[in-house]
Amino acid sequence: MTHRITRRGALGLAGGIAGTVLAAPALHAQAGWPNGPIRIVVPFAPGGSTDAVARLVSPGLTQRLGQSVVVENRSGAAGSIGTEVVAHAKPDGQTWLLTFDSHAVMPALLPSLPFDLTRDLDPVMLIGGAPYVIATKPDKPYHTLADLVNAAKARPDAVSYGSTGNGTIGHLTMMLLQQRTGTKMPHIAYRGGGLAVNDTVAGHVDVMIGSAALLAPHISGGSLRAIAQFGPSRLPGLAQVQTGEEAGFPGLLAEAWWGVFAPAGTPAPIVARVNAALRESLNEERARKMMEETQQARLVLSSPAELKTFVDGQMETWGQVVRDNAIRAD
Incomplete structure (x- = not known):
């Protein structure tokens, strides 16, 4: 069977070669990464569920990434202080954000944020929800x-x-x-x-x-x-307690959730590697049991694209409630 290269195919091939050349810096960044300790910024004080999840995954990430993974708590202003640290960090794969459900409410509650959640952060993984x-x-x-x-x-x-x-x-x-x-x-x-x-x-x-x-x-x-x-x-x-939908309120869903984000522009191969390391770490029996029993979580372990879709929906739903009721942060 003969395969002919058409003009469209030739253009596609040329585009593919160009894409490979353009991707070279990202691949190079991945080859030299990680080049030192990795920090996971938690934008809340020690002792809460977000801190607990970060400390649960850090040993597994250390093992799989070959560098120590350190949890850094940067609390204050409804999580915006720690989030800003990551939003303005160098996108070199050394700094990550592990945050909570309040992340999606922040823009509506704090309209003068010095960063943009969508523009300044790249999604990595929706860990799960409770x-x-x-x-x-x-x-x-x-x-x-x-x-x-x-x-x-x-x-x-x-x-x-x-x-x-x-x-x-x-x-x-x-x-x-x-x-x-x-x-x-x-x-x-x-x-x-x-x-x-x-x-x-x-x-x-x-x-x-x-x-x-x-x-x-x-x-x-x-x-x-x-x-x-x-x-x-x-x-x-x-098991004996109705969900909101079962009680007659379709679409009334509300979950505490944990998500991981990177500074915008972090090379895709590095994001993919961290996503895979998170997935493997959280699929370990001890970690899965801790999430399901202690945090009462439904593990999702999503792709970056799935996290983006989820957060966009959360921002729309809860942002509208904030605006409709003129709610402001304490």
Whole structure:
């Protein structure tokens, strides 16, 4: 069988050769990389879930990349300080960002950011997500999402809810729920999950919303009862609890998630290598078990393109809620 090279084919071949020449610097960068310690910037304080995930993957990355991987916490301003460090870092593969769901809300909450999330950062991987959960003290009269909504309709501005902070995904989820049901519920914004849990357990607030990782120990221990979860499917540990969609709210999804980003312009071969190293590290039995049991996470381990699509959707959804309700960061 004879294969003829047509004019179109010749042009394609020439383009391919030119592309190879243009890709040479990126391939060269990959060949000499990594050339020193690699840092993962976490834009939050030590002790939170994002810090825990970064420290979980760093040993596996060190092993697979052949250089020490150091976690650097740069907290403040709703995660924007650490994010800016990476956005303005040299795109040489030595600096990476591992961040949380608040990343997608930042542009709407903080419109004067000194960087652009889309322009200044390249996606690497969506690690996974854990659903937001509404929980209450067991002696409260709310057993389902319908119970909560009906009570809020019967007593406007009386049924209170707590969240882990103003402008968090939990807070925005409750604002979206109120918009869709025509209810009004007073919001108590706590500075951290521990304080919100304590007041909910004590009955000082009717319900609270937080990630499954935050609430699971208290639900399994009996001090809180889950009434709704907002993932795409039920968590194994909350198999008896309806999702938002099952409760009659199609499209009402809210997950805590962890993603990895690089400074814009980081060579694609290096991004691909880190993506593969993350995937291998998180597929180790110990790491997978930690993510699924401690963080209550649904592992995704996405491609860079899939993370971009996901974050674009999150920015559109939650940014609209922020703008509709004129919400500002604490």
